[in-house]
Amino acid sequence: MSELPKSDEYFSNIDFTPPKTGWMDTPTVIRDGMFCFAAKPKSVKTLDLPYAREWNPKHDDWKLPENWKEIIYEGMRDRLDRFRTFKIFMDICVRCGACADKCHFFIGTGDPKNMPVLRAELIRSVYRNDFTTFGKMFGKLGGARKLTFDVLREWWYYFFQCSECRRCSIFCPYGIDTAEITIIGRELLNLLGLNIDWIATPVSHCYMTGNHMGIQPQAFVDMMDFFVDEIEVCTGIRVKPTLNKKGADILFVTPSGDIFGDPGTYTCMGYMILFHYLKEKYGLEITWSTYASEGGNFGFFTANEVMKRLNAKMYAEAKRLGVKWILGGECGHMWRVIHQYMGTMNGPADFLEEPVNPITGTKFENAKSTKMVHIVEFTSDLIKHGKLDLDPRRNDHLKVTFHDSCNPARGMGFFEEPRYVIKNVCNNFYDMPVNCIKEQTFCCGSGSGLNASEDMELRLAGGLPRANAVKYVNDKHGVNMLACICAIDRAVLPPLMGYWVPEVDVTGIHEMVANALIIPGEKEKTVNLRAEEIPDKESDPDGYYVRPAFSGR
Amino acid sequence: MNVKYMFSLIAVIVLILIAYVGVEAAGLQVLFGIIIPYLAILTFIVGFAYRVMDWARSPVPFRIPSTCGQQKSLPWIKHDKIENPFTAGGVIVRMFFEILFFRSLFRNTRCGLDKGTKITYIWEKWLWLAALAFHYSFLTVLIRHLRFFLEPVPVCLQWLENVDSFFQVGLPGLYLSGAVLLAAVTFLFLRRIYLPQVRYISLASDFFPLFLIISIAITGILMRYFTKVDVVGVKELAMGLATLHPTIPDGIGSLFYVHLFLVSVLFVYFPFSKLMHMGGVFLSPTRNLPNNTRAERHINPWNPSVKVHTYKEYEDDFREKMIEAGLPVEKES
Numbered sequence: 110m111s112e113l114p115k116s117d118e119y120f121s122n123i124d125f126t127p128p129k130t131g132w133m134d135t136p137t138v139i140r141d142g143m144f145c146f147a148a149k150p151k152s153v154k155t156l157d158l159p160y161a162r163e164w165n166p167k168h169d170d171w172k173l174p175e176n177w178k179e180i181i182y183e184g185m186r187d188r189l190d191r192f193r194t195f196k197i198f199m200d201i202c203v204r205c206g207a208c209a210d211k212c213h214f215f216i217g218t219g220d221p222k223n224m225p226v227l228r229a230e231l232i233r234s235v236y237r238n239d240f241t242t243f244g245k246m247f248g249k250l251g252g253a254r255k256l257t258f259d260v261l262r263e264w265w266y267y268f269f270q271c272s273e274c275r276r277c278s279i280f281c282p283y284g285i286d287t288a289e290i291t292i293i294g295r296e297l298l299n300l301l302g303l304n305i306d307w308i309a310t311p312v313s314h315c316y317m318t319g320n321h322m323g324i325q326p327q328a329f330v331d332m333m334d335f336f337v338d339e340i341e342v343c344t345g346i347r348v349k350p351t352l353n354k355k356g357a358d359i360l361f362v363t364p365s366g367d368i369f370g371d372p373g374t375y376t377c378m379g380y381m382i383l384f385h386y387l388k389e390k391y392g393l394e395i396t397w398s399t400y401a402s403e404g405g406n407f408g409f410f411t412a413n414e415v416m417k418r419l420n421a422k423m424y425a426e427a428k429r430l431g432v433k434w435i436l437g438g439e440c441g442h443m444w445r446v447i448h449q450y451m452g453t454m455n456g457p458a459d460f461l462e463e464p465v466n467p468i469t470g471t472k473f474e475n476a477k478s479t480k481m482v483h484i485v486e487f488t489s490d491l492i493k494h495g496k497l498d499l500d501p502r503r504n505d506h507l508k509v510t511f512h513d514s515c516n517p518a519r520g521m522g523f524f525e526e527p528r529y530v531i532k533n534v535c536n537n538f539y540d541m542p543v544n545c546i547k548e549q550t551f552c553c554g555s556g557s558g559l560n561a562s563e564d565m566e567l568r569l570a571g572g573l574p575r576a577n578a579v580k581y582v583n584d585k586h587g588v589n590m591l592a593c594i595c596a597i598d599r600a601v602l603p604p605l606m607g608y609w610v611p612e613v614d615v616t617g618i619h620e621m622v623a624n625a626l627i628i629p630g631e632k633e634k635t636v637n638l639r640a641e642e643i644p645d646k647e648s649d650p651d652g653y654y655v656r657p658a659f660s661g662r
Numbered sequence: 663m664n665v666k667y668m669f670s671l672i673a674v675i676v677l678i679l680i681a682y683v684g685v686e687a688a689g690l691q692v693l694f695g696i697i698i699p700y701l702a703i704l705t706f707i708v709g710f711a712y713r714v715m716d717w718a719r720s721p722v723p724f725r726i727p728s729t730c731g732q733q734k735s736l737p738w739i740k741h742d743k744i745e746n747p748f749t750a751g752g753v754i755v756r757m758f759f760e761i762l763f764f765r766s767l768f769r770n771t772r773c774g775l776d777k778g779t780k781i782t783y784i785w786e787k788w789l790w791l792a793a794l795a796f797h798y799s800f801l802t803v804l805i806r807h808l809r810f811f812l813e814p815v816p817v818c819l820q821w822l823e824n825v826d827s828f829f830q831v832g833l834p835g836l837y838l839s840g841a842v843l844l845a846a847v848t849f850l851f852l853r854r855i856y857l858p859q860v861r862y863i864s865l866a867s868d869f870f871p872l873f874l875i876i877s878i879a880i881t882g883i884l885m886r887y888f889t890k891v892d893v894v895g896v897k898e899l900a901m902g903l904a905t906l907h908p909t910i911p912d913g914i915g916s917l918f919y920v921h922l923f924l925v926s927v928l929f930v931y932f933p934f935s936k937l938m939h940m941g942g943v944f945l946s947p948t949r950n951l952p953n954n955t956r957a958e959r960h961i962n963p964w965n966p967s968v969k970v971h972t973y974k975e976y977e978d979d980f981r982e983k984m985i986e987a988g989l990p991v992e993k994e995s
Contacts, residue, residue, distance in 0.1 A: 117778060117779065122778075123778075127862040131862075190719075192721075193945065194722070194947050195720075197945055201936060201946075202936065203936045204868050205767075205789065206789075206859055206860040216781060226863050230863065243867070247866070247867075252865040252866070275728055279766060279769065280767070280769050282760075282764055283949075284728060284766065284943075284947075284948035285948075289948075317971060317979070318976075326980050326983060327983040327987035330987040331987075352989055354990065399989065413966075418968045418969065421970045422973075425970070425972065426973065429973055447956070452956065453959065453965070454962070456959050457959055475734050475956055476957065477956075477957050478955075478958055478959045479959075489739075518729070519728050519729055521953070522731055522733035522746040523735075525739045544771060548731065573781070574781055577780065
């Protein structure tokens with residue numbers, strides 16, 4: 110990712126015209142900047158996954174096992190028997206093309222194999238050849254092709270150019286979900302040890318130390334202590350976060366990315382301030398855990414069994430600590446896993462109570478089986494009942510828009526809760542155009558484990574549709590802050606904005622909540638969590654305030 | 663690209679010739695008028711049922727609806743009961759709109775790159791409109807054909823025909839459905855040829871049913887308005903098939919046998935092809951399940967037992983460091 114052209118130049122070079130040669134006859138070239146490095150053998154070994162070895166995607170020899178074709182064939186057969194989705198999605202596509210220009214990777218690269226329909230055809234063609242009569246009879250003419258090394262390479266390249274965001278699936282008249290196809294495609298690749306390192310290593314960390322970053326318990330405590338000091342500087346309050354505490358009311362689990370990198374750290378401080386407030390004011394005790402210190406789940410991008418192995422820690426820890434229920438932080442795919450998979454995989458959670466907000470008495474009916482509540486659901490309930498003292502003027506220097514993360518949007522329908530919280534903690538909120546938000550939201554371009562640094566060109570290209578919609582509200586309303594509820598977003602949107610819309614910064618919602626929160630005993634706040642000066646109303650009577658350059662990156 | 667539709671076009675022409683020559687030169691009326699139609703219907707029914715049962719045999723391990731509206735959460739947040747159903751009732755309504763009105767296709771937009779500065783999403787409902795016109799006109803034509811198989815012709819079919827031939831142009835009345843069918847299917851074909859992306863993804867098996875249906879529509883229209891097929895004879899043959907006393911009346915032109923043969927081919931082709939989307943749309947797990955997994959546990963019949971890294975193992979790995987950092991531990995040493 111050394112020499113990327115300027116953003117406008119990059120943009121004007123995007124071309125949707127497909128090549129002259131048919132897609133089966135157009136060889137796949139694995140290009141720098143567009144792929145992630147191969148999984149390190151050590152990480153693959155930690156979870157006893159097969160065929161851990163050194164290999165290089167750019168080499169012609171991937172050191173595949175002798176019988177790799179047989180492994181893939183058996184893997185496909187097995188998954189056709191276990192997943193109705195896979196079987197139906199292989200059979201019923203009519204290639205109407207409605208999905209073609211809905212993928213952010215296609216829009217940003219113009220590569221026809223990034224059209225969702227073609228991404229699926231990469232595997233469907235082999236399915237036809239091996240599992241259908243017509244495919245066997247008509248071969249290439251029937252859209253079938255044999256599995257060869259080149260086909261496998263193509264699978265690997267393009268299944269790691271899909272962020273499993275599911276935007277295409279809402280346009281498909283049959284609900285064909287490319288994420289499901291990519292998930293199964295990646296499971297098949299994992300049978301041959303063909304993961305990427307940006308997924309395999311976090312998975313191995315998460316398995317051994319409890320979080321993707323590999324933060325050991327004592328280091329986790331150190332980082333929390335650092336945040337405690339920072340919070341004191343800004344608010345004059347010394348918060349006391351609770352860790353691994355038995356008998357706490359609620360266990361809190363959030364992505365470890367927020368412990369680790371800006372601007373997620375500010376969101377993390379936001380959680381700590383909120384929990385301090387709730388403890389001081391209402392006596393609610395919320396504990397963090399170092400064992401279950403990861404909300405995200407890169408196992409989801411590896412194989413469903415691996416996802417289950419990582420996810421199991423949340424219930425195990427809740428049971429050990431004897432909490433009533435679990436609160437989950439701001440994260441995208443974490444919430445897809447919790448909402449659509451967790452209860453099925455690791456439930457029933459009958460050792461927990463049906464979640465009730467002890468401060469407001471609200472029963473979270475929608476979470477009564479899985480017993481996990483989203484922190485934005487929790488906070489919006491608190492705000493609705495007037496349980497938080499908020500001064501939204503403290504965020505008056507922000508003109509905010511909201512990026513719906515793919516997974517909570519299309520895997521939950523999480524639209525109004527975050528908007529409600531934002532509108533209560535800041536005064537200037539502007540939504541992006543309707544084709545780019547809510548169920549039609551665009552991916553950040555780096556989801557599903559693609560947020561490495563070596564594939565930066567892919568990420569910036571894939572993030573273009575999102576960035577372009579942000580630019581629209583930046584031009585129109587002077588929006589200078591992009592709010593999100595996802596740790597990957599917080600990690601990847603800053604460089605994306607830096608490339609396409611440098612005027613706009615990135616925040617989690619709970620950073621804004623904490624900045625607006627009037628904490629009992631706080632000193633007069635002059636700076637926010639980023640140590641930026643809070644705008645002075647009197648010197649800025651019109652409420653117009655140009656945001657100072659942010660130096661925290 | 664050419665080879666894909668040329669192959670399909672030639673295949674359909676060959677099919678037409680087979681039926682024409684078979685009847686005209688070889689006198690195989692019994693084959694084309696009785697044996698093949700029976701085999702076709704049998705293949706269709708058995709094949710369709712087999713495919714659907716085959717899909718149903720694979721379980722749905724996870725409940726993964728794509729949500730297109732606000733979830734049910736706090737009581738004061740307006741829940742979108744249709745686009746994000748929480749109950750079976752909501753799912754039925756969602757599926758109703760999906761199957762009868764192609765709800766998802768209606769969302770369609772076309773993406774444009776405006777001078778390299780702005781991405782635009784343009785209103786694009788033609789595909790939706792053509793798809794709807796195609797499916798409904800085809801259904802009407804199909805239902806209308808029941809008049810050949812039923813005696814007396816039910817009154818509702820008469821009504822349908824009256825509505826369908828609303829624009830009377832001389833005699834016989836022009837059926838709107840036939841014209842719309844031909845227009846819509848032609849649009850779908852032209853779209854495949856002229857839109858570069860759609861052309862790029864199209865397979866021979868996408869063109870074949872289009873040519874087949876175009877040919878069926880054209881032969882039907884020719885018989886009705888131009889060559890004036892012997893309707894009485896056709897009805898006798900159809901009634902024979904329907905009552906399992908098949909006969910071949912004299913004097914039905916070979917065009918009819920071509921038409922019947924192409925329809926038979928369509929029926930045979932159906933269960934082996936993408937046309938099975940007709941059954942699949944009902945079974946698609948991203949649409950036909952409620953989004954209530956956090957409230958009601960979904961069961962995976964093959965939920966695997968897996969090895970996890972337990973808290974005990976974790977504490978064993980880090981006990982010293984945990985104690986030093988002031989974290990509570992289960993076992994002091």
